[in-house]
Amino acid sequence: MKKVKVVVVGAGVVGMSTAVCIAEALPFCSVTILAENFSPDTTSDVAAGILLPWEIPGIPLERQRRWFQGTFDHLLAITDSPQASEAGVLQSLGYQIFKEVPIKTKPYWADIVFGFRTMTDREMKRFPNHKFGQAILTLKCEGLRYLPWLEKRLTKAGGQMKREKVTDLQQLAYTHDVIVNCSGLGSRSLVEMNRSTLYADK
Numbered sequence: 030m031k032k033v034k035v036v037v038v039g040a041g042v043v044g045m046s047t048a049v050c051i052a053e054a055l056p057f058c059s060v061t062i063l064a065e066n067f068s069p070d071t072t073s074d075v076a077a078g079i080l081l082p083w084e085i086p087g088i089p090l091e092r093q094r095r096w097f098q099g100t101f102d103h104l105l106a107i108t109d110s111p112q113a114s115e116a117g118v119l120q121s122l123g124y125q126i127f128k129e130v131p132i133k134t135k136p137y138w139a140d141i142v143f144g145f146r147t148m149t150d151r152e153m154k155r156f157p158n159h160k161f162g163q164a165i166l167t168l169k170c171e172g173l174r175y176l177p178w179l180e181k182r183l184t185k186a187g188g189q190m191k192r193e194k195v196t197d198l199q200q201l202a203y204t205h206d207v208i209v210n211c212s213g214l215g216s217r218s219l220v221e222m223n224r225s226t227l228y229a230d231k
């Protein structure tokens with residue numbers, strides 16, 4: 030049977046995760062990643078990788094909660110597995126401190142992370158320029174280990190990786206059935222390049 034040809038543009042944490050999900054879950058697809066840079070040269074490699082969301086304006090909180098819960102549960106399962114060390118996913122205990130008391134002192138994700146609590150006066154004494162703080166036990170996903178781990182899984186599932194700077198998403202449609210754009214900050218220039226191509230065509 031002819032396989033469905035999927036191309037994922039970008040090899041950061043979003044592109045690699047997307048490619049692995051498709052390759053492992055849908056064996057009738059052939060998956061190729063096209064990226065200008067691979068690990069260790071992506072933004073995802075330098076991120077602290079701490080799982081702590083911000084509220085995104087314009088998106089219902091319930092949906093943001095679902096996204097965060099899904100990500101947290103997925104990474105927690107890896108943390109509790111024998112693969113935790115190789116994948117670079119671990120528990121991380123930390124403080125989030127504020128110069129002013131925030132309007133919302135209990136964020137929507139407070140009951141998804143573990144042990145969320147307001148910091149005590151004694152703890153706050155360590156941060157004299159700050160008025161409020163929260164202690165959190167969450168997870169940390171280290172890109173420098175997580176991306177190579179995903180690469181291994183992708184290769185095992187039959188996926189391929191090619192170094193290539195994409196300048197025209199539409200061109201990919203001639204050779205692929207599905208295009209997934211995971212180009213991170215590069216997406217802005219990619220979309221702008223494609224917009225000007227569209228205008229030039231007119």
Ligand SMILES: Cc1cc2nc3c(=O)[nH]c(=O)nc-3n(C[C@H](O)[C@H](O)[C@H](O)COP(=O)(O)OP(=O)(O)OC[C@H]3O[C@@H](n4cnc5c(N)ncnc54)[C@H](O)[C@@H]3O)c2cc1C
Pocket residue numbers: 038039040041042043044063064065066067071072073074075076077078079080081193194195196211212213214215216219
């Ligand atoms: C210093 C720092 C600390 C951070 N800390 C955290 C943190 O603690 N927690 C957190 O959640 N987030 C953190 N972030 C944010 C996090 O790093 C990003 O949200 C995440 O890495 C984005 O992943 P991505 O896969 O979308 O993009 P990237 O990792 O940027 O990957 C983009 C991919 O697309 C490719 N690409 C781009 N344009 C093209 C093109 N035209 N053709 C082909 N390929 C292309 C690139 O080469 C690359 O492979 C931090 C970021 C920085 C800079």
